[in-house]
Amino acid sequence: MNARLKQAAEEFQSYIRLERNFSPLTVEGYRKDLEEFFSFLESEGIGEGEDIRYPEARLYVTRLYERELERATISRKISSLRSFFKFANTRFGIDDQAFRSLYHPKKEEKLPQFFYEEEMEQLFEANAGSSPKQIRDTALLELLYATGMRVSELTGLAVQDADLELDIVRVMGKGRRERYIPFGHFAADALGRYLDSARPAIMKGNKHDRLFVNMRGTPLTDRGVRHILEEMVKKASLHISIHPHMLRHTFATHLLNNGADMRSVQELLGHASLSSTQVYTHVTKEHLRKTYMNAHPRA
Known part of the structure; x- marks a missing residue:
């Protein structure tokens, strides 16, 4: 990951914590999602991370499905990355088109459990x-x-x-x-x-x-x-x-x-x-x- 993308990730976490008032638990969730994505880029040998195109983003989502994660978890990870790249585009001019084009998986119909x-x-x-x-x-x-x-x-x-x-x-x-x-x-x-x-x-x-x-x-x-x-x-x-x-x-x-x-x-x-x-x-x-x-x- 190059220096500009790393700075964007650090500033994004400060932004959601201080300006958006997200809870520490939510901020930690975003941090883990970003860290996991950057590790994927490194393991796949995909560039410096700034010029992510749709095929690379789609490959990442495919890897998530291969791990048999729940659809809600995959959807959350897509949202995390979409929010981050939108921020990175606004502040640093990093292209965010790849994740804007991704579809969220269809939600599973899971009824909440409750006590009678x-x-x-x-x-x-x-x-x-x-x-x-x-x-x-x-x-x-x-x-x-x-x-x-x-x-x-x-x-x-x-x-x-x-x-x-x-x-x-x-x-x-x-x-x-x-x-x-x-x-x-x-x-x-x-x-x-x-x-x-x-x-x-x-x-x-x-x-x-x-x-x-x-x-x-x-x-x-x-x-x-x-x-x-x-x-x-x-x-x-x-x-x-x-x-x-x-x-x-x-x-x-x-x-x-x-x-x-x-x-x-x-x-x-x-x-x-x-x-x-x-x-x-x-x-x-x-x-x-x-x-x-x-x-x-x-x-």
């Missing part, structure tokens, strides 16, 4: 308790289910972001977009109990304002949340492989199943476009189909 209402009740019942850890875990589960926020948004919450008088939480979402999400009395009660007794006991002299903490009193991480949820699912004897986004999917699905309108769910989830929310209509239609097939005498 009975499974959520089982989760809450199995994990109820009076120890500081149980109180914390219940508050965490209640808030995720009550608001549908992303795990990264949950771990970024400060104590002052949760208003227990108005039962509303201030969330900083993707692209530094702020939104306010209401929550019900179950979450409010669990959160109040956690803040009154469990959090002070767990903090162990640590001084910071993060809402959720691990058992050492330091801020809880995304990985820590995943571990907590896995433990809770095991305790409830639910034979499900959980990932934190399942609670976000569950939140959206249950709202739509119970009559919420699409626009309200979009706003609560913090989706920039309605198309991101519409995937849940497929889930609710499937739910209705199963209900019909199980209940109708001549189904």
